[in-house]
Amino acid sequence: MTVKELYEKVVNGVIISDIELQRNIVYDAEKQALVIDSIYNGIPLPAFYLWQREDGILEVLDGKQRIEAIKKFKQCNLLYEGKSWKNYAYDSDLQQVVDNTELTTIICKGTEEKKREIFKRINTLGVPLSKFEVLNGLYHGDYIEGLNDYFAQDANVRKVLPPANVDRGDNKYHLLEYIYYVRKGNVFPKRNELDDYVQQHKDGSFNEEVKKIKPYIGFIRDVFGDTYKIGNVLKFKLAVKYIKDRTIWQQHKDAICKDCNAFIKSEGYKLSPSKEEDIEAMILGIVKDLHVDPKRLFTVDDKEKLLSEQKPNAEGLYECTRCHQHFAVNELTVDHINPWSKGGRTVLSNARLMCRACNSGKGNK
Ligand SMILES: [Zn+2]
Secondary structure, three states: OEHHHHHHHHHOOOEEOOOOOOOOOOOOHHHHHHHHHHHHOOOOOOOEEEEEOOOOOEEEEEOHHHHHHHHHHHOOOOOEOOEOHHHHOOOOOHHHHHHHOEOOEEEEOOOHHHHHHHHHHHHHHOOOOOHHHHHHHHOOOHHHHHHHHHHHHOHHHHHHOOOOOHHHOHHHHHHHHHHHHHHOOOOOOOOOHHHHHHHHHOOOOOHHHHHHHHHHHHHHHHHHOOOOOOOHHHHHHHHHHHHHHHHHHHHOHHHHHHHHHHHHHOHHHHHOOOHHHHHHHHHHHHHOOOOOOOOOOOOHHHHHHHHHOOOOOOOOOEEOOOOOOEEOHHHEEEEEOOOHHHOOOOOHHHEEEEEHHHHHHOOOO
16 A cells, blocks of 8 residues: 555545554654655555454554654644645655555454454564663664673662663663763753764773763762652762762761652642752752751742732832832742742741842842
8 A cells, every 4th residue: 555545545534543442652743754754765664554344444453653644744734854745745756755655554354352362462562662672772782781781780870770671771771861961061862862872882892981970870879879759860960060079968968868858749849940950959058058948939828928018009019129119919929038049948037029020130049
């Protein structure tokens, strides 16, 4: 079946993909564009499994997401390389190439029981590879071997990157992301960049990477111990940023773990728009021997109490305590007088009303 034939059968209802057995997973636009890219560049797609009903209608057992991508593209609801289907009409061979590409379709029929069995087998025998398994398959060599040895030999790395999905190598993949972060000047790899990195180092030794990453793994292990509430990405970023202060962080590790866990459970943390910065500020407070309030944000009630202490002007507007201009209630925010990150408490006696401009423009609170 060509792409054009498949598409027409879908539009005419001869092929139906919205059946009960289909999973709810949805490709993002990037993955959908990859389907179009494969078709256009002659990279075969996996086979489409179709089930023929007695009335001749074909139900999709496997391939729903690929069909959705084709449909969206041909109906101009998906861009490929910045252009929609109709933009490709005159200046390119894309429409023709896509339409005429042959797809592998497998049509099965029989009892309902057999249909379910086929569906089950497609999905158990064809489980997608994890990201690490893909890397391991593509670029197996001394580098990946060295990575495996490092995990086998170093208890710290196994403790910091717990083997939740160790069989599929998720923790090893994360370690590679951290190595990339350190090597490339504190940026995490975007799509394909880690693949390229591992490909370049495929036959090289992993020893240099171990030397580079080990101090940070040690820092995380020493400071955060078995605290799993703070995400590994944040712990790693903090390790890179504060590795010079390792000794002092280690001296305060009990307070850091205790306060971080209490803070993460608090109401203020849930409401905070800047969770990572808050945790960092809190830890810096501890390290510098300031004790910060686990409650970070003021509530609506706090704001009402502050408003009730003021007499509004003739237009019903309230005064900003900094610029002394008047504002409507929804333009005023409640702010710490003594900054929270420097030990100021989240209590009314340490609160004041400020307009948004004053609040955001005053630099380090
Ligand atoms: Zn103001």
